[in-house]
Amino acid sequence: MNTSFSPNALSVRDPWAMVPSIGNLDAYISAVNRIPLLTPDEELSLGRQLRDHADLAAAGRLVLSHLRLVVSVSRQYLGYGLPQGDLIQEGNVGLMKAVKRFDPEQGVRLVSYALHWIKAEIHEYILKNWRMVKVATTKSQRKLFFNLRSLKQGFKGDALDGDTHRSTLSADEVAQVAQGLNVKPEEVIEMETRMAGGDVALEPQSDEGEEAFAPIAYLSDVSQEPTRVLEARARDELSGDGIQRALEVLDERSRRVVEERWLKVNDDSSGGMTLHELAAEYGVSAERIRQIEVAALKKMRKALAPA
Structure with missing residues (x-):
């Protein structure tokens, strides 16, 4: 793939054909940096063609020659934790x-002229997608959002004690920032706290492998999953009123056998009577008691089955 550009390359009818179809960000940046800049006369001529004749080819050439500007501006916002490719894309919209x-x-x-529009689109993208959008709601807070990091670096550079790794502002520095940006000191502190905290991905990233573990694994509450809630509700009903209704379909002896064998718990947690104890009481064999128990449980299951 030939990515070199001649000085008159912008004269092609389809200027977008000059940007190669590449998915790698570094290759894209390298390609747009090779696109030659327009001279003042060329820019004036193309601007008039676009304004007077709605010439899309002229618009394309004006955009292409300034793609490197978007790349340069995007680098200023890498500290907000958003992909540079996305920042460039939004900046291109502004361009x-x-x-x-x-x-x-x-x-x-x-x-x-384009610098303002590029920054405006990138600012809007950051505010919409970053986690502290709810803080930067006023004009002064937006100014604080986009200036606090550089102001903190300035304070570190002026430090006399050599503590260049200090991450928090002192009370005096907070007051200076608040006064300079026309916000309350509490807003400076809150914004700094939010900016100091790292973002955590809820789900594992695609390149972390099958064994990757992320917060989503332990933040989800399986007990509140709808099917589990319905199952628990049905189980509670069956263990209460459901069992009582099922016992009512049995004759007296069958009911007593079931209650003694399955439902009775003595103080010593030894359970109810054994097959042999019930057999001695009713004057039958232990096998007969077992048959009565099996038939009774079958009737109960039928009574509990949904209609």
């Missing part, structure tokens, strides 16, 4: 919005 709205007669280069 296309900028190209669509670009006015070449304003005397501003597209690179300066």
Whole structure:
């Protein structure tokens, strides 16, 4: 696959054909960095073609020549734990919005105009997908969200005691950040706490193998699974009212045999009477008592079966 680009490569009718079909992020970054930049005159000409004639090929060339800008901006947001590929994708959306709205007669280069739109899309993506979106709800909190990390690095750089591994802000530093970003000190502390905590995947990642163990394995409550709840409810009913209804279908002797053999528990936990004890009481053989027991249990199961 040839990924080299000539200076006049952007003149092709289908500019998107210049980006090779590759799935590797490093290869993509390498490819877009090889796309030549537009001169001011080329950018002005293409901008007029897009504005006056809705020329999609011109729009494509403007976008392609600035893909490297999106890659550069995306690197500034790698500390938020989101894949760079996703950040680049969202940044590209912002770039296309900028190209669509670009006015070449304003005397501003597209690179300066597009920077705002690229960052805006990436900011929105981070706020929607990161776990502390509920905190960054106001304009000042959003500013805190995207500036706290760099401010903390600045405090570490100014430290006189050599403690460059300190992860938390002092009370004075919290006050400085709160004053500078127009937020409450408590909001600074809460935001720092959330940013300091690591994200944990609930499910094992695909490359961790079959033996991978993740929190989802012990966070799920199997006792509340619907089928288990229904089974437990049915079991409780059968062990209570259900057993009583089943005993009512038996004659007196069969009922006593079942109660003595299966339902009675003495104080010494020895259970009820044995087959031989019941046989002696009723004047029959132990085998006859066993037959009565089997027939009685069969009747009870039939009585408990759903209609």
